[in-house]
Amino acid sequence: MITEKIRTSLVWIYKDHILGFWAQDLKSNHPEKIYFFLPGGKPNLGESLINAVLRETLEETGLSPNLIFDYQGMPKQCLKTYFMEWGNIMYYCKTTYFFSQSIPNAHPEKIKDADYHQGSLWLPICQIHEAMKETPIFLNHLKEF
Numbered sequence: 001m002i003t004e005k006i007r008t009s010l011v012w013i014y015k016d017h018i019l020g021f022w023a024q025d026l027k028s029n030h031p032e033k034i035y036f037f038l039p040g041g042k043p044n045l046g047e048s049l050i051n052a053v054l055r056e057t058l059e060e061t062g063l064s065p066n067l068i069f070d071y072q073g074m075p076k077q078c079l080k081t082y083f084m085e086w087g088n089i090m091y092y093c094k095t096t097y098f099f100s101q102s103i104p105n106a107h108p109e110k111i112k113d114a115d116y117h118q119g120s121l122w123l124p125i126c127q128i129h130e131a132m133k134e135t136p137i138f139l140n141h142l143k144e145f
Contacts, residue, residue, distance in 0.1 A: 008053035009040030012100035017122035036131035062109025065100035
């Protein structure tokens with residue numbers, strides 16, 4: 001069975017680093033695997049995608065992003081669809097990616113917002129291929145941006 005999931009995610013690059021966090025799927029058949037994810041998640045009932053990405057980024061990293069807007073005042077965004085297994089459940093995800101501007105001296109806080117969350121960080125972009133080896137679909141999304 002496949003479950004559909006609406007999600008948001010944030011691409012925030014700052015000084016050749018990308019914001020994200022380490023996650024561990026404790027319910028999978030391979031709980032030893034560690035994943036690098038961009039901040040984001042599921043909107044709450046009635047919550048806009050923009051508010052969801054801002055809330056999720058704050059919850060997962062302790063940081064509040066400044067989203068990038070186009071000349072018409074609309075947030076820069078991109079919708080991607082993909083399949084992903086998490087917790088031994090296969091999801092069909094519809095993720096709207098938003099983009100953030102740099103903020104000097106922005107450092108993620110130590111966060112423990114869920115059991116799977118293993119710490120947020122600014123990952124050097126030169127390490128992104130190794131960090132995302134378990135989730136190549138996300139790496140392909142980043143290449144497209």
